[in-house]
Structures are given as structure tokens and as C-alpha cells.
Amino acid sequence: MAYQVQTGKKTFRQRFIGDRSFYRHVLGITIPIIIQNFITNFVGMLDNIMVGRIGTEQMSGVSIANQLIFVYFLCMFGGLGGIGIFTAQYYGSGDEEGIRHTFRAKLWLIVVLSAIAAAVLLNYGPALLQLFLNEENAEESMAATLRYGTEYMRIILISFPAIAVLQTYASTLRGCGETRMPMVAGIIAVFVNLVLNYVLIFGHLGFPVMGVRGAAIATVVSRYVEASICAVYVHTHSEKHSWIKGMYRTLRVPFSEVKRYVSKGSLLLANEALWSIGMTTLTQCYSMRGLNIIVAFNIANTLTNLLNVVFFSMGDAVSIIIGQLLGANKLEEAKDTDNKIIAFGVVFSLFSMTLLLILGRFFPLLYNTNDEARHMATQVMTIQALIAPVIAFTHCAYFTLRTGGKTLITFLFDSAFTWLISVPIAFCLSRFTGLPAIGIFICVTAADIIKMIIGFFLVRSNIWIVNLAERGETA
Numbered sequence: 049m050a051y052q053v054q055t056g057k058k059t060f061r062q063r064f065i066g067d068r069s070f071y072r073h074v075l076g077i078t079i080p081i082i083i084q085n086f087i088t089n090f091v092g093m094l095d096n097i098m099v100g101r102i103g104t105e106q107m108s109g110v111s112i113a114n115q116l117i118f119v120y121f122l123c124m125f126g127g128l129g130g131i132g133i134f135t136a137q138y139y140g141s142g143d144e145e146g147i148r149h150t151f152r153a154k155l156w157l158i159v160v161l162s163a164i165a166a167a168v169l170l171n172y173g174p175a176l177l178q179l180f181l182n183e184e185n186a187e188e189s190m191a192a193t194l195r196y197g198t199e200y201m202r203i204i205l206i207s208f209p210a211i212a213v214l215q216t217y218a219s220t221l222r223g224c225g226e227t228r229m230p231m232v233a234g235i236i237a238v239f240v241n242l243v244l245n246y247v248l249i250f251g252h253l254g255f256p257v258m259g260v261r262g263a264a265i266a267t268v269v270s271r272y273v274e275a276s277i278c279a280v281y282v283h284t285h286s287e288k289h290s291w292i293k294g295m296y297r298t299l300r301v302p303f304s305e306v307k308r309y310v311s312k313g314s315l316l317l318a319n320e321a322l323w324s325i326g327m328t329t330l331t332q333c334y335s336m337r338g339l340n341i342i343v344a345f346n347i348a349n350t351l352t353n354l355l356n357v358v359f360f361s362m363g364d365a366v367s368i369i370i371g372q373l374l375g376a377n378k379l380e381e382a383k384d385t386d387n388k389i390i391a392f393g394v395v396f397s398l399f400s401m402t403l404l405l406i407l408g409r410f411f412p413l414l415y416n417t418n419d420e421a422r423h424m425a426t427q428v429m430t431i432q433a434l435i436a437p438v439i440a441f442t443h444c445a446y447f448t449l450r451t452g453g454k455t456l457i458t459f460l461f462d463s464a465f466t467w468l469i470s471v472p473i474a475f476c477l478s479r480f481t482g483l484p485a486i487g488i489f490i491c492v493t494a495a496d497i498i499k500m501i502i503g504f505f506l507v508r509s510n511i512w513i514v515n516l517a518e519r520g521e522t523a
């Protein structure tokens with residue numbers, strides 16, 4: 049059962065605005081995450097521009113391939129998130145053996161997911177890429193896009209073992225409140241990626257011009273660098289991270305723990321899988337209007353993701369800070385802190401919205417594509433800017449529900465909404481009307497206002513305030 053928070057009368061300031069010590073604590077946790085995400089997205093933006101300078105087909109192929117790989121990443125993060133609920137709460141309660149169990153479970157999970165994803169993409173990748181290409185595109189353009197997308201995707205598969213190691217270590221470190229080292233590893237990796245992209249895509253320093261293949265190779269190398277840094281750091285700082293001691297004496301996870309992870313994590317994994325497939329399905333619906341909209345989304349999302357790093361990082365703050373407070377049984381403080389973190393994220397979304405409205409007019413000019421794709425990219429960014437506060441709130445609401453272990457409600461709130469509301473809107477409008485892609489995108493995006501209202505009432509109900517670190521807790 050959820051804890052019944054005592055809610056005396058508080059002013060708006062008391063409920064949603066913290067003091068200096070509060071923001072010092074929140075920023076101490078989130079600034080490394082923000083820096084890492086900002087640099088990752090900034091370098092990703094530069095990478096994207098580099099590929100975009102080659103040509104439209106190359107950019108389209110890479111963009112579609114990344115849509116498919118995106119499903120794998122979201123499945124992985126969903127599974128890690130389900131187990132990570134326990135990592136944060138075990139850390140809050142001082143249970144090191146519990147942390148070891150979660151680490152081993154994460155490793156097993158990612159290995160299995162990576163093997164399944166690699167098998168699917170190797171055998172069915174080209175057929176899946178073909179779903180985004182239709183008769184409105186020129187035959188020659190379709191063939192080139194398919195070729196570049198397949199080439200990029202198959203090289204990226206080589207990075208899956210590194211991703212398994214990286215995410216196991218990095219997610220456990222973050223769950224234990226250590227966000228600085230994953231940040232450092234991420235920063236080093238993205239600069240390795242940037243330099244290699246410059247050298248390999250365009251053929252500098254004596255290397256041949258490799259184009260899309262060069263972009264993929266650079267990504268693979270950078271992920272192995274990042275994984276190595278995280279793993280070496282943890283094992284050479286075992287006094288600080290004592291949970292790593294004896295980690296590999298066995299890879300066995302007690303069945304009682306597995307049942308707890310499955311009870312919370314299976315729905316979360318299913319949620320992320322269905323949500324990511326839903327997002328890919330939406331993109332496929334938009335692609336019925338031609339490849340220009342795919343290019344437009346690729347351009348727009350590059351800048352949007354960069355400008356939204358602060359309020360998206362508030363989700364990590366909720367997972368870490370609220371998870372530790374719940375694990376320490378500080379339930380009243382968890383509720384109060386959650387309110388303030390959500391308000392903090394929404395305020396920052398207003399800054400993101402303003403910058404996106406200003407920069408969205410000029411950013412598409414950096415790409416070597418046609419005027420229609422650039423104009424559509426500006427339209428997409430305008431819509432994304434206007435909906436930013438709504439997305440900020442729903443993002444934090446999602447992580448609040450997830451941190452309290454309410455995975456069934458999280459599932460209904462997130463992926464069920466996507467498949468019952470967003471996907472049917474896009475599917476019907478793309479198949480049965482002549483509405484342009486931007487019009488379809490506006491209708492789908494507007495539906496998120498309904499999701500925000502649902503999230504508000506779910507968070508306010510306090511059903512998520514549960515201490516899962518108590519071994520008997522199964523709520």
C-alpha cells in the first residue's frame with residue numbers, strides 16, 4: 049500500500065520551491081548527468097551535421113537505422129530501470145549484497161537482450177528498413193537509403209558487447225549516487241567519437257573517405273572506450289564502491305530476488321519495448337508522406353535533444369534522489385522533494401522552449417538537404433518547443449511512478465497511452481486522410497496534454513510512495 053502523506057496547508061513556495069541546500073543537493077546529483085547528456089547531444093549534433101553534409105540519402109539511411117536501434121536501447125533502459133529501482137533503494141538502506149544482486153541481474157538481462165536484438169537486426173534489418181520507404185520516394189533514392197541504412201546498422205551491432213558492460217556499470221554507479229564518473233567516461237567517449245567522425249567520414253589525416261561506414265566505426269570505438277573507463281574505474285576504487293568486491297565470485301542471483309525484479313521490471317521492460325516500437329511506428333506513419341519528413345525529424349530532434357537535456361535530466365534526479373529517500377524510509381521528504389524537482393524541470397523547459405523557437409529558424413541551414421526538408425524541420429521544432437512544458441511534466445511524472453515501483457500504472461500511463469491514443473491517431477490520419485505530415489504530427493503531439501493531466505492526478509494520489517528496500521515489500 050502507498051504511504052499516506054500528511055499534507056498540512058503549505059504555501060505555493062513551500063510546496064514547489066526549495067531552499068539553497070535543496071538545489072545544491074539536486075544539482076550536485078544532476079549537473080554531472082546534465083553535462084554528460086549535453087556534451088553527448090552536442091557532439092551527436094555535430095556528428096549528425098557531418099553525416100548531413102554528405103547527402104540526404106545517407107542522412108535518411110542512418111536516421112532510419114537509428115530508429116530500429118532505438119527500440120533495442122529503450123528495451124535495455126527499461127529492463128535496467130526496473131532492476132535499478134532496487135539498486136537505488138538498496139543503496140539508501142545500506143544493503144550492499146542487494147546491490148550486488150542487482151548488478152548481476154542487469155548483466156544477465158543486457159546480454160540476453162543484446163543477443164536477441166543482434167539476431168533480429170542481422171536477419172530482418174533490411175526488411176524493417178524497407179517499411180519506411182514507399183512509392184512516393186524515387187526508386188534510386190530508396191535503394192541508396194536502404195543501402196546506407198543497412199551498412200550503418202550492421203557495423204553498429206559490433207558495439208553491443210561494449211554497451212552491455214557500460215550500462216551495467218554506469219547504471220549501478222548512478223543508482224548509488226555516483227554520477228561524476230559516468231559523466232567523465234561519457235565526455236571522453238564523445239570526443240573520441242567526434243574526432244574519429246571527422247577523420248573517417250571525410251577522409252582526413254591520410255584515412256580514406258568512408259562516409260556512413262566511418263560514422264558507424266567511430267561510434268563503435270567510442271563505446272568500447274567508454275565501457276573500459278567505467279569498468280576500470282569501479283574495480284580500481286573498490287574501497288569507495290565496496291559492492292564490487294566479490295562481484296564475479298558468482299553470477300548467480302537468488303530466485304527470491306529474481307522474482308522481485310521480474311514483478312517490477314518485466315512490465316517496465318515491456319513498457320519501454322512497446323513505447324519505443326510505438327515511437328518507431330509513429331515515424332513510419334509520418335514517412336508515408338515521403339522521406340523529407342524523416343530528414344526533418346532527424347534535424348529537429350538533434351537540436352531539441354540538446355536543448356532539453358536539463359529537464360530530461362530531472363528524470364534521473366527523481367530516480368536517484370527519490371529512490372534513496374524511499375529506501376531510507378523518508379517518505380514525507382520524498383513527496384516534498386518530488387514536487388520541487390518536477391517544478392524545477394518544468395521551469396527549465398520554458399528556457400528550452402524559448403531557445404528552440406529562436407534557433408529553429410536557422411539550424412536546418414547547416415544541412416545539405418532540400419528546402420522542403422529544412423522548412424519542415426523548422427515546423428517540427430516549433431511544435432516541439434510549444435509542447436516542451438507538457439513533456440517536462442510527463443517525463444518527471446513517469447519517473448516518479450517508476451521509482452515507487454508502480455510498474456503496472458507506469459505501463460498504462462506510458463506505452464498503453466501511446467498504442468491506444470497516439471498510434472491510432474497517426475495511423476488513421478496517414479492512411480485515410482490527405483493531411484500533411486506536419487498536420488499529423490500536431491494532432492499526435494496535442495494528445496500529450498491528456499497524458500499530462502493523467503500524470504498530474506497519479507502523482508498527486510501518492511500511490512507511488514512505497515519503500516521497496518524492505519525485503520517483504522511487494523507493492
